[in-house]
Structure formats: structure tokens, C-alpha cells
Amino acid sequence: MKKFGNSVLARVALSAAVTAAVLTVVAGPANAKSDEWGAIAYSPSTGETGWGRNYSTKQRAERAAIETCKKSDCKVALNFVNKCGAVAQARDGSWSIGRGSTKSAANAKAKAAATGRNPQIKESVCTD
Template sequence: MQLGKKLIAIAACAFMAGGVLATASPAAAAATAGKSEASYYYYYGAIAVARDGSIGRSWNYRTAASARKRALRSCGRSSCKVLTTFVNGCGAVAYNADTNMYWGGRGSTPARAKRNAIANAGGGRWVAYQCTDRYR
């Protein structure tokens, strides 16, 4: 075989191998790594706030329930409530002094989560935010 034909054959094999890898499903990739699809691709977080402004956060949990539980625990007050839960993204909490209330929001970036929380609050300022390791 001529050198040119060998290079074309090698390039074709490399292209085909790359195509196969690129079309593998997330479930197949997760199974190959020995992890479930949910735990491999989804990182959950939550933010909880108490009436006195105490804040609890969590990030990179395998389930939304475990993220909420950790945020409540880290808030440390009996009046704590989870105001936002997010997955592979960011969450934020805003405070509106006019209504004396806290509101949660979420977004794909910290800035979007903060804007969403402020919009949900009807104005005010953000007081806390948190992102999972996988966001955007």
C-alpha cells in the first residue's frame, strides 16, 4: 500500500473511532464509569434562610432531597426554610426590605441566579448565592 493510502486509511479509522465515541449515550458513558446516570451528571444544591437572616447552603449533592436537608442543617435555626433548589447551576436568595421577605431564584450562572432572585423578590438585593461544580 502506498504511503498516501495508508495515511488516508489511518485518518478514516481515527475519524470513525472519534464518531463512535462522540455518539455514545450519557447512560452508556456513566455505566462504563460504574456510576448511575443521575449521580454522574446531576449535582444538586440548595439555599435555606431563617427569619433572622441566617443562611444555610449546600452544593454537589446527588439528590435534591439531600441538598435541601444539608442546607437546612447548615442554616441552624428552627425557622429555616429552603428558598431555592438548583441542579447543575446556581441558586441565589434576595431580600426585599419593602416587604421584609426573602426570595429564592436560580440560573445557569451566578449573575443569572442573582437577577432571578431579585426579580422574584420584586426588587431588593441579593444576600447569598451558591453554584454546583457543574454549571453553565
């Protein structure tokens, strides 16, 4: 078996291997998906809700939720990334939130977190 030693071919092969390893670590997999943010806002006075989903930042998702709520007292109830969120309102007017990997899981968590009786889902949304 022939050894390469300090030959030009050995240095080129080593350089190519190191470059490939660095690019794999820095760039990550070619199909890596970026985070998608969502948010739900609500109006305490009217019960109106709004949401935003599939935004690149939490701030953009929250802004969209408030804008689609369309009431002056709307505020963000929750935000979530790469999952689902839900808000519920109980008979006494109290609100609760839930996050989950599916819409039904988020809904169940929002209802379970309620402090009032008979919570109803007011809004539920997922990122893609």
C-alpha cells in the same frame, strides 16, 4: 466478493456489533456526569441562610442547607440541579429566589422576582 452466509464468523461479527450497540445505549458515554443538587435555606426570623451543593440527591442538598442555616425556623427556599441558585431579601423583609446557569444570572433573577424594594442578595451558590 465472498459472502459470509451462516458462517460462524458472520454470527460472531453480528453478535459483537449488537453487544457494542446495546452497551453504548445502556451505559451511555464514558464521561457522562451525574446530576449535582444544591439548595439554599433561610430563617424568616433572623435572615440567616445556609446552603448545600454538589449532592447526589435533592433531599441531601436540602438537609445540608437547613443544617448550615443553624436556626430552628430555617426552611428551604429553593433547590437546583446542575446550576446556580440565589435568594434575595427586600427592605420590607420579603424573600425572592432565582436560578440560572451562572451565579450572576441567578442573582439577577432573584432580584427581578422581588416584590419589595431594594432587594439584596443574601446567598448565592452554584454546583460544580
